[in-house]
Amino acid sequence: MAINRSVLTLDEFTLAQLRQFPTATGELSRLLRDMALAAKRVNVEVNKAGLVDILGDAGSVNVQGEDVKKLDIFANNQFMGVLKHGISCAGIGSEEMDDFVVFDDEVSNQSKYVVLFDPLDGSGNIDVNVSIGTIFSVYRRVSELGKPCTQEDFLQPGNKQVAAGYVVYGSSTMLVYATRRGVNGFTLDPSIGEFTLSHPDIKCPEAGKFYSVNHGNFFQYDESVRKYIDACQRKTKDAGGPYTQRYIGSMVADVHRNLIKGGIFMYPGTIEKPGGKLRLLYEANPFAFIVGVAGGLATNGKQRILDVQPASLHQRTPLFIGSKKMMEELETYMKA
8 A cells, every 4th residue: 555655643733833832742642642642542432332332321410410421431531541651641621521630640740731531522422323513622731740630730720721622523534723823634544553644734714604593592682682693694796605504513523614715603602501501721722712713703602611710610601602703793783
């Protein structure tokens, strides 16, 4: 089999990036490779989920009050295990766990970073074979190196992220990773078992044709949001329309599509849940960072998501995120 050497693997790409910064320690690159390893392990189980006893509910409820799926538990254990046995992470926070976990050993206490993640976003779709994913973000510690990390390290605003990414387990498995220098996408090549650079320097189109929102909650939304949705439906060709509604119900898949093709994703607060449903630390912040680096915008309807100071590990938030011009149009309705 001929191997295309013009295509970089994830390891080759990170090494090439390191060469541009001779003083870099490589700790962040090792952290990314650890996340990729865990993602490959989860991908194997996702692909054969219908063949083994791993589908369905685990019989417990997570801190969010949601039924925990068996694959949720497996994914959480994989990411936590890989990061714990690595040398680049001082501790983790997971959507599936009540509290953060400190890796209190000599090597981990010297690590500069902590990681927060949603191990399996969209897990309610596991049983019906819809794309699901993993979301993660990386923060530089603010606590003293050499000592165990603290809650303060995890409760930082999103603008303090040094990196963020997500993995889509779909028709192909893709890892999208962002630092302040850019956003790059890597597709898993099953023939060699490696993520390879497939989408270099991703830029979110300034405008798009897609809007993603749960129409079933339409009358639960604020009037300004309902007016914007009406405007999306009435878009004429002269005004950049018509828009197409696309809502998968798996945030990773919805935001990934809009990042690549242009669009807006909305998960507003409702009358019943005015504070929103999405998790600030595990979902909103990582995507706001990624889309922001790619040229898009993200807000909770009142302020930039990345500027929100978290008050708790499992804080929820409304979220509006997507192409710059579409977000700016939405903001005119929100301000009105």
